[in-house]
Amino acid sequence: MQNSPSNTVISPRTSPSDYSEEILQQLARQQKSRKKWLLVQPVSNTSMMVDSGTVSMPLNLIMVATLVGTLFDVTFIDERLGDNVPEDLSGFDVIAITSRTLNASKAYKIGDAALRQGKIVILGGVHPTMLHEEATAHCTSVVYGEIESIWTELATDVLNGKMQRVYRAKELKPMSTMQHPDFNYALGSKSAKKYSSLIPILATKGCPVGCNFCTTPTIYGKNYRFRELDLVLDEMRYHQKRLNKEKINFSFMDDNISFRPQYFMTLLEEMSKLGVRWNANISMNFLDKPEVAELAGRSGCDLLSIGFESLNPETLKSVHKGSNRLGNYETVVSNLHKNGIAIQGYFMFGFDNDTEESFQLTYDFIMKNKIEFPVFSLVTPFPGTPYFDEMKPRIRHFDWDKYDTYHYMFEPTKMAGDKLLENFVKLQKEVYKGRSILQRMKGKPLNWVWFVNYAMNRFTSKLSTSYYY
Secondary structure, eight states: OOOOOEEEEEOTTTOTTTOOHHHHHHHHHTOSSOOEEEEEEOOOOOSSSSSOSSBOOOHHHHHHHHHHTTTSEEEEEEGGGTOOOOSOOTTOSEEEEEOOGGGHHHHHHHHHHHHHTTOEEEEESHHHHHTHHHHGGGSSEEEESOSGGGHHHHHHHHHHTOOEEEEEOSSOOOGGGOOOOOTHHHHTSTTGGGBOSSEEEOSEEOOTTOOTTOSHHHHHTTOOEEOOHHHHHHHHHHHHHHHTOSOOEEEEOOSOTTSSHHHHHHHHHHHTTTTOEEEEEOOGGGTTSHHHHHHHHHTTEEEEEEEEEOSOHHHHHHTTOTTOOGGGHHHHHHHHHHTTOEEEEEEEEOOTTOOHHHHHHHHHHHHHHTOSEEEEEEOOOOTTSHHHHHHGGGOSOOOGGGOSSSSOOOOOTTSOHHHHHHHHHHHHHHHTSHHHHHHHHTTOOSSHHHHHHHHHHHHHTTOOGGGGO
């Protein structure tokens, strides 16, 4: 029989007498047998190069598994590896599914099937947080934001068999309480070899900048939290010991790792003693200082992902991208290249201020500054963001499978939609044709960035505007 949720929203302050770590542990000890959870990372249905080939290890779901595993038995399935969710779910008590917008329809399908079999179904992740009212139609409960901050309440209710509709924390827990992620949950798959060799790691959460197209402020508010440096460094040493080598590659999953400069610089100084390699997303306003790039290079950084977004100052202003100053773009690039750091540069098209000239300006910038790994996307107003609310009357469709930043969402005011896509395809073909790759990559070390360029050459050569409708 399906669990019947109430309409109450639980928070740490709602009924403190009902929820405490002591009560939870007492209930856990009373279990005749441990309840069984199935954790699912769904594959997306998009037609583009998403969830194909090598995929990153899902750190957030690994962290959930580590937390759940303290009280319950856990089975971990990552559909991106080719693993399948069993049709018969009789061996599980709880089905927990994480979801982004582009795989929301797949997550909902799994949730619906589990509900029909009378299971407790929990949906979490970015999309259920942004559209929790929509998500509740496909589950027993929605976790709004991070599970760590509502775990005591959620686990207590699972043990009592009486679930709430939405679990949302009044306050976020400090990251010092974050448990050491147990990667064995993901690495236990027979297809784990499909995971990238980059090891995901987390030092901070949140980004107070507040770009209007970003989902982070909704999930974390204006909070910015960070782990104690010793905890981050200990985790790196753990992986060095696990893999029995010093020079391993980390990928920081932080939204904005450099927001607290002193913390960031101290972390890099300590990392320089470990001999690791790393990459991260980073805000541009911190990189025009030569000493930052120098320390990043010395600490083992081989690539930084930077959202240049646009070469149009009016566009940057319209999306509240105040950290980007066009006058600093070339300085930032030069500082990083002088220290052997490659750049994954993100560029978006389809803003109302875009014209055909926008594409030429972007091409010229990329080629002149030898951006190693340019990534192009179409402007996508994600549900739950201020930008979505602003653009909703103009959005062409609400098929979540196409919310992958590679589908045409609305017509900009200064360009016809067909012209937008023609130029978008042309730019990608020009940047990734063989001659352009050689020009951009000349003198660069022969590493995985060359391989990515080769793969993009093959991919973009087959592109047409029909891909993006």
